[in-house]
Amino acid sequence: MKHRKIVSLILVSLVGFAAASQSLEARLNTAVNALEKDAQFKHATIGFSVVESKTGKPVFEKNPQTGLAPASCQKVITSVSAFELLGKDYRYRTTLAYDGKIENKNLYGNLYIIASGDPTLGSWRWTHTGIGPFEEFFIGTLRKAGIDTINGNIIIDDSKWESQSTPKGWTWDDIGNYYGAGARGLNWHENQYDMILRPGKKPGDSVEITTTDPKLLIFSLVNELRTGAVGSGDQSIIYLPEDGFIAYVRGTVPAGKETFTISGSMPNAANVFATELGNIIDSSRIAVYGRVKTSAYMVMNKEKLSYQPIKLTEITSPQLDSINYWFLKKSVNLYGEALVKTIAYEKKKFGATDSGLSLIRDFWAARGIEPSALKMLDGSGLSPANRVTTEALVSVLQYARQQSWFPSFYHALPETNGMKMKDGYIGGVRSYTGYVKSRSGTEYSFSFIVNNFDGSPATAREKIWKLLDILK
Numbered sequence: 001m002k003h004r005k006i007v008s009l010i011l012v013s014l015v016g017f018a019a020a021s022q023s024l025e026a027r028l029n030t031a032v033n034a035l036e037k038d039a040q041f042k043h044a045t046i047g048f049s050v051v052e053s054k055t056g057k058p059v060f061e062k063n064p065q066t067g068l069a070p071a072s073c074q075k076v077i078t079s080v081s082a083f084e085l086l087g088k089d090y091r092y093r094t095t096l097a098y099d100g101k102i103e104n105k106n107l108y109g110n111l112y113i114i115a116s117g118d119p120t121l122g123s124w125r126w127t128h129t130g131i132g133p134f135e136e137f138f139i140g141t142l143r144k145a146g147i148d149t150i151n152g153n154i155i156i157d158d159s160k161w162e163s164q165s166t167p168k169g170w171t172w173d174d175i176g177n178y179y180g181a182g183a184r185g186l187n188w189h190e191n192q193y194d195m196i197l198r199p200g201k202k203p204g205d206s207v208e209i210t211t212t213d214p215k216l217l218i219f220s221l222v223n224e225l226r227t228g229a230v231g232s233g234d235q236s237i238i239y240l241p242e243d244g245f246i247a248y249v250r251g252t253v254p255a256g257k258e259t260f261t262i263s264g265s266m267p268n269a270a271n272v273f274a275t276e277l278g279n280i281i282d283s284s285r286i287a288v289y290g291r292v293k294t295s296a297y298m299v300m301n302k303e304k305l306s307y308q309p310i311k312l313t314e315i316t317s318p319q320l321d322s323i324n325y326w327f328l329k330k331s332v333n334l335y336g337e338a339l340v341k342t343i344a345y346e347k348k349k350f351g352a353t354d355s356g357l358s359l360i361r362d363f364w365a366a367r368g369i370e371p372s373a374l375k376m377l378d379g380s381g382l383s384p385a386n387r388v389t390t391e392a393l394v395s396v397l398q399y400a401r402q403q404s405w406f407p408s409f410y411h412a413l414p415e416t417n418g419m420k421m422k423d424g425y426i427g428g429v430r431s432y433t434g435y436v437k438s439r440s441g442t443e444y445s446f447s448f449i450v451n452n453f454d455g456s457p458a459t460a461r462e463k464i465w466k467l468l469d470i471l472k
Helices: 002-037 071-085 131-144 269-284 295-300 320-329 333-348 353-365 390-401 406-412 457-471
Strands: 045-052 058-062 093-098 101-103 106-108 111-114 154-157 192-198 208-213 220-223 226-228 235-239 246-254 260-265 292-294 310-316 419-426 429-437 443-451
Touching (some): 002 045, 071 320, 071 333, 071 353, 071 390, 071 406, 071 429, 131 269, 208 220, 246 260, 320 406, 390 443, 419 457
Parallel strands (some): 111 154
Antiparallel strands (some): 045 058, 093 111, 192 208, 192 260, 235 246, 419 429, 429 443
């Protein structure tokens, strides 16, 4: 009799478990169908994949094999790939070296700054990477080496990476703004500058550009800015291509502010770095009889970059897991582009976006994700031409869970709407990829992408969050 009761209880439990699973699938299906009928999503394409994290068992799928523009959820792929192909403890190394000889506090030769693509050089996110600490380190190194006078040039060697900083597919509206900063062999201050503005008092007034910090090395700054309504926020766009010399600033900033700051991407960070390096040297009273030269300057002037440098010291970046924290938490596009090129440099000895992306696709192909499911043009997701499937994103999440570095990756994911997930937004795209634990204790890995929705991004977000809440 007891045996029969136990069997009955087991059967009831199994039926209840199956009903609960079906209920979740059914509720998700109902919610997705309702979203598709919503006027805002009438002409949109939705991809949605959910699996039980522990078992990998599929829970729900909607167009899981359809390639969609993932926006910043693409960062999940770049992040996990970097952990595996570079390592959690990877550090960038910027080398200070010289040729010739040092005698009587004179360097009879050139000083070299050999860049490795470190995206944190001059960054404000760590106490030891900022401009002040770099100045102390640089001057301290010369003093320690017994150099008061440089009789040659200071050469900034950023030739280990390709000269093109912005990946294919980035749009004209993005490239000149801070989030559109591409990655080069020498990156400085996250390749970002601030533009300080003085708006007019009422909508429609002109806006004065008072200064930029750091100073931009361009010929012309064409100011077409106007003031918008009070509280309207930053609606400005800076149009300035890489290596460009004429910038156009258009759009609006809110009226009534004493000052207002917008941020742009440096057209060539090495040039800004060279200028700031000159200022550092002048203030330190170290004499330089040559000039500060970049690799680009030497190429333009048909000067060869050939030398046998003697290493003085090197500047090391924070570890990759620390860089990844800011990459995911604050969605820093520059870091994604730097990581892709770094993978290429470490594996192929030259930092190029196409090579890095090819290596990433090969890595995932060996782990069951078809290359056609990862049509990536960049490492950050900024290009609207990227195409990734939600199934591939969930597979990457599931792979990450099995790795020793997973706690670092998980910690870096933002906590949004009560879920540990990366979110993404570009024109017409909303995406969410991450992990969630339900009230019953079941953990899910999921990816949701919608392309070509209509209307307000904020309204679309609220509707998607309501759908994702079903997983809780």
